[in-house]
Amino acid sequence: MRAIHDPHGALAGGLAAIRAQYQIPAGFTPEVLAAAEAAAQKAPAGHADRTEIPFVTLDPASSTDLDQAFWIEPSGSDLVLRYAIADVAWFVSDGDAVDAEAWKRGETIYLPEGKAGLYPPILSERAASLLPDGPRPAVVFTVRLGSDGECRLEGAERAIVRSRAKLAYDNVRDEDMPAGFAEFAARVNAAEAARGAARVDPPEQEVEPLGDGRYALRLRPLLLSERRNAALSLATNLAVADALQTAGTGLFRVMAGPSAKAMARLRSTAAGLGLDWPADIDLKALERTLDQKNPHHAAFMLAVRRAGNGAGYAPWIPGVTPWHEAVAATYAHATAPLRRLADRYVIRAALAVMAGRPVPAEVEDAFRRLPAVMAKAEATSGQIERAVIDLAEAVMLQGREGERFAACVTDIDGDSARIHLADLPVVGRTRIPGATPGQRVDLRLDGVDLSTRRLTFSAAD
Incomplete structure (x- = not known):
């Protein structure tokens, strides 16, 4: 919390x-x-x-x-x-x-x-x-x-x-x-x-x-x-x-x-989050092993919900x-x-x-x-x-503009990546060309707009 x-x-x-x-x-x-x-x-x-x-x-x-x-x-x-x-x-x-x-x-x-x-x-x-x-x-x-x-x-x-x-x-x-x-x-x-x-x-x-x-x-x-x-x-x-x-x-x-395309993305996301998902195990079997209290498991569960x-x-x-x-x-x-x-x-x-x-x-x-x-x-x-x-x-x-945050990419749509911050209960989107589900990234918070409820991140140098 x-x-x-x-x-x-x-x-x-x-x-x-x-x-x-x-x-x-x-x-x-x-x-x-x-x-x-x-x-x-x-x-x-x-x-x-x-x-x-x-x-x-x-x-x-x-x-x-x-x-x-x-x-x-x-x-x-x-x-x-x-x-x-x-x-x-x-x-x-x-x-x-x-x-x-x-x-x-x-x-x-x-x-x-x-x-x-x-x-x-x-x-x-x-x-x-x-x-x-x-x-x-x-x-x-x-x-x-x-x-x-x-x-x-x-x-x-x-x-x-x-x-x-x-x-x-x-x-x-x-x-x-x-x-x-x-x-x-x-x-x-x-x-x-x-x-x-x-x-x-x-x-x-x-x-x-x-x-x-x-x-x-x-x-x-x-x-x-x-x-x-x-x-x-x-x-x-x-x-x-x-x-x-x-x-x-x-x-x-x-x-x-989930579609076949969504399943492929989920496997990449699981790999990026460090989840062990053997090729011969289906998604439902993997889901039954997940723990809500584990942050990486929680991020993957959110990705599964969005993939359906x-x-x-x-x-x-x-x-x-x-x-x-x-x-x-x-x-x-x-x-x-x-x-x-x-x-x-x-x-x-x-x-x-x-x-x-x-x-x-x-x-x-x-x-x-x-x-x-x-x-x-x-x-x-x-x-x-x-x-x-x-x-x-x-x-x-608000007030933390310019800070760096570790994150994981959980899904992509073109150059738009859905990200889950590693240390905060924040899920958002940012532009990361070439990103892949599961990729670990360092982001910089560039802006906070309360009127539009929007956070702007970019890849940290």
Whole structure:
């Protein structure tokens, strides 16, 4: 972590400029807020009572928009996951003011000083959020996990649930969790390896508020608690995707692998970073050996993420098996409806399929329209995230013009090279004619432009 010294408030001003540039909404219109207020009063009807299940949540300590609560119990040699997901569709109706605004936004946008939510806070952080302050309507998925790590969706129902505890990634203890939590994650991870999956989870390059207007820029590896928690979502999303694909409906998360050209660049990058990558070992096998805490490994993981063709959404098409290369399976998003628009419709389809009912026509129509909406939202969110990081890097390096920095080239595009500084959590681009991925370079910082959030480097003499 590197503290950012910002005595003149450039970061705060820059964040305001980013909000203006990308037209990030500061809130919701009175019409949407009024509709959300009314929706929050809607009493559950037809929900089963599952308040006897001791659900818990696990999230960042500051989070209040809690999508998921869970409980795990043994069943012979299997583990059964009860996964409660916020029942957003209970509160939001097709075509109402809240729904229309959500279609404009697509997903929640996160910024260091706050967020632009997909839904108004009275829903996303109160009535629909699975907070431990009272019963909440939810959709409970029942996922059976075998000893081989294979998962199957056994049920999906609307239910009233009560979370017993709001647990946090950074201080949760093993004794706080259901007894099967670690074993469930281990089985899911083993199954991933067996089918040749390799989800790349590089450390996140992020800006962290420290209080009093101060921030820090860091590369943050995922905690063990985060990785284990992610296994619950992964298993549920795989099970839901399989059920929908079998039923001939759904919206799926799809991604192709790196091209041959990208693979060649990755091998050069690995060599430059000092990674041992034998010719007879494929990329996925190498990825499973990487350590987020190793700076060279982290740089390579970032390069792998950029080398892929990017993930997207695709509706069910007869005769086509939707595929997510990193997961090495058919995969869907169904576990974060407070933050992603698409999940609300996937959940509705799963409820219908598991009840033996036809999927509503409006859900099938949404599956056809959502890929374009989600692609636009994800692209905008990615641009905003990059702009925030660029701003933090510029503020951090302001005043250090003329200094030399060791770096590694992780990718090239003509004479433009993407570089990763060796001793700072800074990833950028500079012109280095003839550069090759993996090349070690010494750079001089020539300029810092806070207005454009741009760092200018050149090869040091």
